[in-house]
Amino acid sequence: MQRLTVRDSPAPGTRRRPSSSSLLASELKQLFRRRRTQAMLLALAAIPVVIAVVVRVSSAVPPGRGPAFLDRISQNGLFVAVTAMLVSVPLFLPLTIGVVAGDTIAGEAGLGTLRYLLVAPAGRARLLLVKYAGAAVFCISAPLAVALAGAGIGWVLFPVGPVALLSGDLVEPDEALVRMLLIAAYQAVSLLGLSAIGLFLSTLTDVPVGAMAATIVLSVVSQVLDQLPQLEWLHPWLFTHHWFGFADLLRQPIGWDSFGDNALLQAGYIAVFGALAFGRFVSKDVLS
Amino acid sequence: MTAAGRALALETKGLSKRFGHQLAVNSIDLAVPRGSVFGFLGPNGSGKTTTIRMMLGLAAPTAGEVRVLGMDMPRQLDEVLPRVGALVEGPAFYPFLSGAANLHRFDAADRHAAPSTRRARVAEALERVGLSHAARKKVRAYSLGMKQRLGIANALLARRELLVLDEPTNGLDPQGTREVRNLVRSLAADGATVFVSSHLLAEVEQICTHAAIMSAGRLVAQGPLAELRESGTAQLRLVTPDAGAASGVLVRFGLSPVVGHPDGADAVITSSLPIGAGADGTAGLPAANGGVAPEAVVAALVADGVRVRGFTVERGSLEDRFVALTGEGFDVAQ
Numbered sequence: 370m371q372r373l374t375v376r377d378s379p380a381p382g383t384r385r386r387p388s389s390s391s392l393l394a395s396e397l398k399q400l401f402r403r404r405r406t407q408a409m410l411l412a413l414a415a416i417p418v419v420i421a422v423v424v425r426v427s428s429a430v431p432p433g434r435g436p437a438f439l440d441r442i443s444q445n446g447l448f449v450a451v452t453a454m455l456v457s458v459p460l461f462l463p464l465t466i467g468v469v470a471g472d473t474i475a476g477e478a479g480l481g482t483l484r485y486l487l488v489a490p491a492g493r494a495r496l497l498l499v500k501y502a503g504a505a506v507f508c509i510s511a512p513l514a515v516a517l518a519g520a521g522i523g524w525v526l527f528p529v530g531p532v533a534l535l536s537g538d539l540v541e542p543d544e545a546l547v548r549m550l551l552i553a554a555y556q557a558v559s560l561l562g563l564s565a566i567g568l569f570l571s572t573l574t575d576v577p578v579g580a581m582a583a584t585i586v587l588s589v590v591s592q593v594l595d596q597l598p599q600l601e602w603l604h605p606w607l608f609t610h611h612w613f614g615f616a617d618l619l620r621q622p623i624g625w626d627s628f629g630d631n632a633l634l635q636a637g638y639i640a641v642f643g644a645l646a647f648g649r650f651v652s653k654d655v656l657s
Numbered sequence: 658m659t660a661a662g663r664a665l666a667l668e669t670k671g672l673s674k675r676f677g678h679q680l681a682v683n684s685i686d687l688a689v690p691r692g693s694v695f696g697f698l699g700p701n702g703s704g705k706t707t708t709i710r711m712m713l714g715l716a717a718p719t720a721g722e723v724r725v726l727g728m729d730m731p732r733q734l735d736e737v738l739p740r741v742g743a744l745v746e747g748p749a750f751y752p753f754l755s756g757a758a759n760l761h762r763f764d765a766a767d768r769h770a771a772p773s774t775r776r777a778r779v780a781e782a783l784e785r786v787g788l789s790h791a792a793r794k795k796v797r798a799y800s801l802g803m804k805q806r807l808g809i810a811n812a813l814l815a816r817r818e819l820l821v822l823d824e825p826t827n828g829l830d831p832q833g834t835r836e837v838r839n840l841v842r843s844l845a846a847d848g849a850t851v852f853v854s855s856h857l858l859a860e861v862e863q864i865c866t867h868a869a870i871m872s873a874g875r876l877v878a879q880g881p882l883a884e885l886r887e888s889g890t891a892q893l894r895l896v897t898p899d900a901g902a903a904s905g906v907l908v909r910f911g912l913s914p915v916v917g918h919p920d921g922a923d924a925v926i927t928s929s930l931p932i933g934a935g936a937d938g939t940a941g942l943p944a945a946n947g948g949v950a951p952e953a954v955v956a957a958l959v960a961d962g963v964r965v966r967g968f969t970v971e972r973g974s975l976e977d978r979f980v981a982l983t984g985e986g987f988d989v990a991q
Contacts, residue, residue, distance in 0.1 A: 403753060485743075485745075485811065487714070489738070496766070
């Protein structure tokens, strides 16, 4: 081993301007360069592709069968994206979010890298914030992958023309694409609450798979509870309650009410579970 | 800050950690002088790693306080840790990233580390531990020894005032062990304090200036290595045909001689010999400082006409001291 001294390393005691962007950049790079993340985004993008190919090679779908809008796909390719989004919302999207959010802290603890991040020192609050920010960026990417792949494959395989909205108005394809992006944004917001839950669960364990599974199970449980009429009083408080409320974005003029309600509800979940995660993580003994 | 506080790189007072009913660390008072190479010894499970975790703010003490580089932990953690490099309980990395990418990641986590010099600092740290050739290789493909080296490189990403190295030679081949020893010496020569935990005594004896010994969560000894090694007892071995007279002399010094006749002709008398700090006791009776000077024993023997045909005093090694204090063999957990 050679004796070297690093001339430009900060001399002991001197303080450089703290840079917080480095860790976030590192986190995003790590998340999106990871094979697992790429595979999940590819799998999400495959959903509209599978739907489109199946519809293309099969005979006409009778109206009223299968997922909503399925029968409209062969008339207008842009409906591939809407159909795929409806199919992904209950399970596929929460599944990928569960993996990413459940892995945030528990994944680092499981690898043992958490202690080295904290000793660096990353700062516990800062690390938690960066981890949530990474999960939030994934929340944006996941529905976007479905929407863009859907619009793309629909455009390739089917005729694309003016789209009839739920209110009966016709809009041009470019306007329809904007609506698709709005739906993706709606889904991104929907998933932020679940991410906060996943982040909190992730601070409770050193086993990432446990936190991932618990997050996914909670999203399913919440949807089941939302179906039980006996629990109607509870429904407005369930984080999945507005998950299918994006139909208002397909009206003319756009109805923003459900978007607002959803955002408010998710903000509540972020506040509560963010605080729980913070309380747990700053006082946690890191023994992994 | 007191003068004593400035002179210490690391200090704990009454530091304790309880896990459920088990007291993993039991009120220890460590004092690690600045500029020392400090060996932290103890059998596996004696509380060394738990102590290190509390020193680095990873775990909160149940009681007591920790001061690192003169500052309170974990209250001033943000100011302290950028000046401390650490290898805690073995290396841990992202297996799907290369060695260099792992170091980039940990360096990015330190908000005081300058991004502009990151590439150069990572390259130099890798070079310093001899891993430049494997910098682009995924850590998944690293051997245990390479991971250990990478862990040490991570501790060297910036200039540090204190290095905390938990079992740094674990998994290294003899060559790597020697390199780590040289590295620790060069770090100390640059003025850093190096705190090395280990259960390998020979390693500590070779590189440390000071040491502390843990046993079952307690600190049973600490101080400069020479003092640790010499306090305690030595073994006296006397070969003489005059067994009776010799035993009488030894008993006068307060020793308890054991007479043996291994080859028939001469008696071999053995006895443990307490050695005081100064070891300059004068003739006659046990020295005032609690030790018995070997030369005084020889003089008394000769004066009494004992034919001394062989006389040796074996100083206890650190290992003897360690075993005497911990009462168990190596690697025995409580």
